[in-house]
């Protein structure tokens with residue numbers, strides 16, 4: 001006999017997912033595991049297979065091969081029951097534009113057998129749309145619609161949320177609101193998978209990521225380790241890049257990449273401060289010195305170089 005608590009099934013476990021459309025292999029043997037409490041970033045350029053993967057996870061389309069389990073249940077085998085505690089949307093939420101936000105939520109709730117008005121108020125509060133709830137969705141901004149989509153998903157009291165590019169197309173303010181909202185939901189204990197084609201959009205949110213490219217996962221793991229291996233850190237634009245590189249090296253900063261006259265390197269803030277003074281003393285002008293996050297494209301470049 002053991003007193004160990006029962007092992008709770010993982011929120012997402014996908015194994016060998018394949019989706020073929022004729023000659024196109026949209027998703028090619030994708031394995032994914034998302035653990036409880038993860039804010040998991042599913043990253044990849046347009047056309048990489050993110051939406052198709054999410055559709056398979058949500059049981060909206062049938063995989064050509066492989067299987068997905070949400071909390072241990074396969075949406076293809078177990079049907080709607082597999083989506084207990086799961087909510088989300090792919091390619092943006094859909095609403096009736098001529099109805100109010102609140103009315104749209106009520107209709108959505110009716111599909112699940114009805115939701116008390118107080119619960120609708122609660123989810124409207126969470127996404128900060130309560131004061132606009134009586135207005136027609138047709139007049140909402142893109143960001144408001146995305147947030148209403150999340151409100152709709154929250155009506156189901158999910159333990160797992162799947163969001164397909166929730167921040168894409170938002171202006172900087174809308175993006176910040178979306179990030180704050182996702183952080184609040186994660187802090188409330190909801191496990192989240194969100195897709196994006198822009199690394200910077202998700203890096204503040206996610207603990208783990210998978211990167212998909214032409215249907216294949218090329219990285220899965222911790223985001224901090226990925227960024228470290230990619231040599232993010234700082235970006236320096238100097239009047240003499242080669243001499244600047246030597247000065248950095250003299251301060252123990254090695255592994256400096258020079259990309260189009262810009263230097264990228266990793267160092268702690270104190271070392272960077274010391275090096276910047278030395279650059280000035282050496283007569284090297286600095287037009288930019290700033291923290292730098294690798295873009296997806298730079299990560300791809302790094303990975304291809306490492307593989308070569």
Ligand SMILES: Nc1ncnc2c1ncn2[C@@H]1O[C@H](COP(=O)(O)OP(=O)(O)O)[C@@H](O)[C@H]1O
Pocket residue numbers: 021024025026044045046047048049050051052053
């Ligand atoms: N229903 C479909 N029929 C044919 N091809 C599709 C279909 N859905 C997606 N694809 C193709 O599969 C690939 C991946 O698409 P998608 O999953 O939408 O990528 P992402 O969401 O990463 O932008 C693309 O080449 C796309 O054209």
Ligand SMILES: [Mg+2]
Pocket residue numbers: 047050051052091164165
């Ligand atoms: Mg997509």
